[in-house]
Amino acid sequence: MMSLHRTSIYIFRSVDSRSVQxxxxxxxxxxxxxxxxxxxxxxxxxxxxxxxxxxYFPKTPQLHFSVSHSGEFWSCAIADQTIGYDLQKxxxxxxETPEEMLARQQxxxxxxxxxxxxxxxxxxxxxxxxxxxxxxxxxxxxxxxxIDRHFSEHCVxxxxxxxxxxxxxxxxxVGWSAMGKYFWKTYYGSDYTLCVCAERPCHCIVTVCH
Numbered sequence: 001m002m003s004l005h006r007t008s009i010y011i012f013r014s015v016d017s018r019s020v021q022x023x024x025x026x027x028x029x030x031x032x033x034x035x036x037x038x039x040x041x042x043x044x045x046x047x048x049x050x051x052x053x054x055x056y057f058p059k060t061p062q063l064h065f066s067v068s069h070s071g072e073f074w075s076c077a078i079a080d081q082t083i084g085y086d087l088q089k090x091x092x093x094x095x096e097t098p099e100e101m102l103a104r105q106q107x108x109x110x111x112x113x114x115x116x117x118x119x120x121x122x123x124x125x126x127x128x129x130x131x132x133x134x135x136x137x138x139x140x141x142x143x144x145x146x147i148d149r150h151f152s153e154h155c156v157x158x159x160x161x162x163x164x165x166x167x168x169x170x171x172x173x174v175g176w177s178a179m180g181k182y183f184w185k186t187y188y189g190s191d192y193t194l195c196v197c198a199e200r201p202c203h204c205i206v207t208v209c210h
Contacts, residue, residue, distance in 0.1 A: 004203040006035060007079040007196055011087075011188060012209045014074050020067075021047070024076060026209065028063060031078040034205075054144030066141050070192070077196055077204075084142025084197040086134040087188075105129040114155040120164055127170050132156060134195035135183050142181065142197040156183060156197075175201065 071089035135156040
């Protein structure tokens with residue numbers, strides 16, 4: 001049986017008194033303890049950014065991380081492989097009805113998503129829009145390229161409809177492959193969608209930090 005890589009996701013409240021560096025150190029300490037590997041010294045966890053803005057640990061290249069924040073939460077993912085991670089809150093502006101929100105999301109999908117993704121969203125916009133959105137964000141964080149003029153050229157879901165059944169609807173803890181990458185999606189509470197993009201299949205664990 002293939003051994004899955006581990007990805008640990010840590011969720012902090014945005015008002016948490018710890019600094020971003022302290023939150024990352026807490027997350028790395030837990031990841032290392034869980035995996036049974038030595039915890040790097042504090043100075044080994046100083047962060048830097050690539051020219052494209054992707055954050056990384058220059059002195060600890062064997063560990064990878066990705067950060068996201070939305071709504072009430074700040075979150076990060078730690079892994080032993082290159083990853084991208086996104087957390088998004090399902091938000092409905094007060095001035096919009098549920099029907100107007102879905103119409104707006106479908107319009108956004110047609111304008112900014114790959115045509116295959118827009119078709120997928122049209123089948124169940126309420127659930128599929130954030131699945132695609134978080135997967136797209138996770139993908140560009142994984143590659144480090146960010147959102148650029150090529151954003152709509154990528155397709156982060158399988159290109160055949162038969163495979164869509166496994167990621168359709170409100171299903172939690174689902175994984176799939178697209179563009180040679182592995183994607184994993186779950187939910188936190190009723191309002192937040194989380195997605196990881198990695199080079200290889202991974203086992204994802206979510207931890208809420210107090």
